[in-house]
Amino acid sequence: MRIAVVSTMGATPWGGSEELWALMAGHALDDGHEVALFVHRWPELHPALRALSERGARLYRRGRSYALAGERMAGRVLRRPVRLSPPPVLSSFRHLYAWRPDVVVISEGTFFSFVHVGEVADWLAESGTPYVPLVQYLSDAYGVADAFRERAARFYGQAARVAFVSAGNLESGQRQLAARLPNATVVQNPVKLVDAGPMPLPPAGPAQLASVGRLAVGDKGQDVLLQTLGGPAWRGREWRLNLYGTGGDEGYLRALAGMYGVADRVAFHGHVTDVPSIWAANHLLVMPSRAEGTPLALLEAMRCGRAAVVTDVGGNVEWVREGHTGFVAEAPTARSFGAALERAWAARAEWSALGRTAYDEAARRLDAEPGRTLLNMVTGAARAESD
Numbered sequence: 001m002r003i004a005v006v007s008t009m010g011a012t013p014w015g016g017s018e019e020l021w022a023l024m025a026g027h028a029l030d031d032g033h034e035v036a037l038f039v040h041r042w043p044e045l046h047p048a049l050r051a052l053s054e055r056g057a058r059l060y061r062r063g064r065s066y067a068l069a070g071e072r073m074a075g076r077v078l079r080r081p082v083r084l085s086p087p088p089v090l091s092s093f094r095h096l097y098a099w100r101p102d103v104v105v106i107s108e109g110t111f112f113s114f115v116h117v118g119e120v121a122d123w124l125a126e127s128g129t130p131y132v133p134l135v136q137y138l139s140d141a142y143g144v145a146d147a148f149r150e151r152a153a154r155f156y157g158q159a160a161r162v163a164f165v166s167a168g169n170l171e172s173g174q175r176q177l178a179a180r181l182p183n184a185t186v187v188q189n190p191v192k193l194v195d196a197g198p199m200p201l202p203p204a205g206p207a208q209l210a211s212v213g214r215l216a217v218g219d220k221g222q223d224v225l226l227q228t229l230g231g232p233a234w235r236g237r238e239w240r241l242n243l244y245g246t247g248g249d250e251g252y253l254r255a256l257a258g259m260y261g262v263a264d265r266v267a268f269h270g271h272v273t274d275v276p277s278i279w280a281a282n283h284l285l286v287m288p289s290r291a292e293g294t295p296l297a298l299l300e301a302m303r304c305g306r307a308a309v310v311t312d313v314g315g316n317v318e319w320v321r322e323g324h325t326g327f328v329a330e331a332p333t334a335r336s337f338g339a340a341l342e343r344a345w346a347a348r349a350e351w352s353a354l355g356r357t358a359y360d361e362a363a364r365r366l367d368a369e370p371g372r373t374l375l376n377m378v379t380g381a382a383r384a385e386s387d
Contacts, residue, residue, distance in 0.1 A: 001379055003028050004101035006038045006093075006120055008113040013042040016296045017109040017136040020165075020189050022048045023371025024105070024378065029055050031375070036099055038062065038092075058099070062092035093120055097127075103160070103382035104131040111138040111173055114155055115148075121155055130160040130385035132378050134187075138169040138314070139219070139291035144176055153179040160381035163187045163374065165293040166315025187374055188367040191299045198305025198359040199279050201352050206238040207345075210282035210306075212297035213289075215247030221288035221311070221332045222253055228288075228338040230260025237345070241266045241286075244278055279304035283351055284344065289313050290332040302362035307354035309344050311337060319365075323347075325358040 005021050025035050029052070037052060041061035045053075053059045091097070096104075104124060106114055114121050114133060124131045133156060144152070156162050156177065162184040164170040170184050202208055217223040222243065228234070229241060243253070243266065250268060257263040272278055285301040285308035292314030301308055302319065308326040310316040320326040327347075329340035347354070367373055 001028075001103065001382060002034045002036070002099065002101040003378065004036045004038065004096055004099065004104045005107060006096070006104060006117055007040070007107045008116045009107070009109045010040045010116065011109075013040075013044065014046040014048065015109065016189065017107065018048070019192075019296075020136075020187070020370060020374060021105055021107045021134060022052065023190055024374040025052055025057060026055070027369075027371050027375045029057060033379075034058075036060065036096070036101065038096055058095075060095050091119060093117070093123070096120065097123060101129065102386075103378055104129055105378055106131060106133045108133055108135045109137060111135050111169070111176070112144075112148075112152055114152075125154075125158065130382045132161045132163060132381055133159055134163045134374070135169060135173065135293075136165055136189075137291065137293040138164075138172050138176075140172055140176075140313075141218075141291065149177060153177045156181055157183070159183055160385050161185060161377055163377065165189055166318055168313070168315050168318065169293055185377065187377070188370045189294065189296055189299070190370050191296065191303055191362075191366055193275060193300060193303050195303070195363070196276075198356050199276065201283055201355070202281055206240050207284065207348060208282040209239060209241050209284050209286045210244060210278060210301075211241065211286050211288075212244045212278065212301070213287070213295065214245050215243065215250045215253060217249050217252070217290075219289065219291050220245075221290045221337075222249070223256055224288040224332055224334050224337055225286055226253065226256045226260055226262065226266070227334040228341055229265075230257075230262050231334075231338065233338075233342070239265065242269060242278075242282060243267065244269050244272050246271050275300050276304060279306055282306070283348075284309065285326075286341065287311065287316070288329070288332055288337045289316070292316060294318065299362060299366065302358040303366070305355040305359040307344070307351055307358055309337070309340050319361070320358075321361075325354060325361055 028035050036058040038060050041063050162181055164186055167186050174181055213220045257266040285306050287310045289311050294315030308320055310320050311329045311332045320328055322328050327340040327344045329337040
């Protein structure tokens with residue numbers, strides 16, 4: 001079978017959203033399928049892409065499309081959405097059309113990001129080629145225009161399958177579309193950790209709180225966390241906040257820590273690839289996200305035996321049970337997250353037991369081969385469409 005993967009991610013060369021389809025592609029090559037990958041061009045080829053290419057995957061890297069700027073300009077002039085399709089000879093996806101895959105996986109870093117490969121969506125509809133959108137993230141913060149909602153409902157509704165990484169995202173997606181998706185299912189992202197059992201907590205001392213994720217407050221909500229820890233209740237307590245990650249909001253967060261008078265208790269560690277080293281040094285995951293899929297950082301923390309304080313967004317509550325594996329804030333606000341963090345602080349003598357329960361929950365529920373699961377779903381959907 002010929003399997004094509006089209007990644008919509010263009011902000012960075014690689015991210016957690018790419019790990020699942022890359023695993024799937026590896027299994028497909030192992031099974032004798034042909035694989036073609038369509039990704040953005042970056043100065044350096046990511047090692048995962050290089051490895052797949054060396055194993056036989058076709059790799060096509062595309063530049064930025066002239067159509068996006070042209071569409072925006074025409075839309076401003078005409079005061080309505082405008083679609084521009086490049087002639088086939090200029091299309092970044094001409095090799096996809098010529099290859100004629102049996103099925104196409106559209107990897108969407110965010111719901112609705114198929115729009116960034118709109119010409120592919122048009123070709124899929126015209127050619128009748130089966131396709132599977134893989135949705136890694138969804139935010140409820142944005143409104144959707146009626147015309148676009150109708151287009152999106154057609155795109156997702158006509159897919160062979162639609163894969164979300166959390167049931168919460170699936171339900172929110174249907175609400176945003178105002179349409180049910182009977183073809184939708186939930187898959188898991190890979191957790192690449194050697195299972196060595198739950199890690200012991202760090203030695204006694206100040207409570208070490210870890211925030212793991214991009215420094216992007218619009219999604220990850222670290223500003224809410226600093227507001228909470230800068231409140232009067234936390235001034236007399238012994239704690240340290242460790243931020244792991246990089247992003248455009250680092251300067252803002254440093255300034256915010258200074259404004260709240262907690263800069264001496266907040267450390268910025270940058271991007272750390274050694275996940276066990278994070279949890280060897282920290283007692284508790286704190287995740288005040290405004291939007292999520294199912295965060296890999298949460299699953300990694302659970303796999304290392306750590307409880308978490310999270311917000312009720314995305315798939316968080318599908319993994320964190322109040323008082324059993326962590327604590328849940330109903331909303332990504334300082335009041336709500338602060339209340340959840342208070343409950344966690346009052347139960348700090350139980351953090352080790354909560355972490356053990358979190359580890360057991362992760363061990364029981366995590367898919368041992370999520371890439372294989374996705375491949376079976378993709379090939380099964382393609383065969384069903386061809387029957």
